[in-house]
Amino acid sequence: DTAVSQTPKYLVTQMGNDKSIKCEQNLGHDTMYWYKQDSKKFLKIMFSYNNKELIINETVPNRFSPKSPDKAHLNLHINSLELGDSAVYFCASSQGQLNFSPLHFGNGTRLTVT
Amino acid sequence: DAKTTQPNSMESNEEEPVHLPCNHSTISGTDYIHWYRQLPSQGPEYVIHGLTSNVNNRMASLAIAEDRKSSTLILHRATLRDAAVYYCILSDLPNTGNQFYFGTGTSLTVIP
Numbered sequence: 001d002t003a004v005s006q007t008p009k010y011l012v013t014q015m016g017n018d019k020s021i022k023c024e025q026n027l028g029h030d031t032m033y034w035y036k037q038d039s040k041k042f043l044k045i046m047f048s049y050n051n052k053e054l055i056i057n058e059t060v061p062n063r064f065s066p067k068s069p070d071k072a073h074l075n076l077h078i079n080s081l082e083l084g085d086s087a088v089y090f091c092a093s094s095q096g097q098l099n100f101s102p103l104h105f106g107n108g109t110r111l112t113v114t
Numbered sequence: 115d116a117k118t119t120q121p122n123s124m125e126s127n128e129e130e131p132v133h134l135p136c137n138h139s140t141i142s143g144t145d146y147i148h149w150y151r152q153l154p155s156q157g158p159e160y161v162i163h164g165l166t167s168n169v170n171n172r173m174a175s176l177a178i179a180e181d182r183k184s185s186t187l188i189l190h191r192a193t194l195r196d197a198a199v200y201y202c203i204l205s206d207l208p209n210t211g212n213q214f215y216f217g218t219g220t221s222l223t224v225i226p
Contacts, residue, residue, distance in 0.1 A: 040218075041219075042216070042218065043201075092157070100163065102163075103158070103214065104160075105156075105159065107157050
């Protein structure tokens, strides 16, 4: 069973469109994250949610809106897509804030904006 | 955030040990050293972490310098499946994932 799954795996769309990426984890973790990996392979945190509440929101345009309907899901909605949004987006999860818990990543969603 | 410095790339022959270095001269007393790796077309995966003492697990060993300004990830016998980008990351516990800043990592090539 896949621990952290993202859909879709590939997403090709045109500038100006709105798209969503879904993420689900079946590990029972209470913290979920979105990371962005750009063309230079830099991996940078975008958002962090703990028990459905936003903990961290790095300098991400407000066109990006995460939504967590429950602890097992963290979706990423992107409005008015721009060329610079092309990247691989990774969802991840971990357990708790008090003890060490390694991050578990999904296999990424490759977004291409044309 | 304390920064880490790693070589951009390294090569190893299959079935030989690999020592992947990481410099972190500005590490604070509460920073843990984490290692993750990213195989091609996959998300990063946890390898190992430590604070002061050397650590071993089924995947690798982590050797931490006495002054903690550097560390080395040791793969005891490299296999082709170990070809990946290896990231050395510093982070306070317990806020692990919230403070994870991945650098460029070391791209490991394993030669058959």
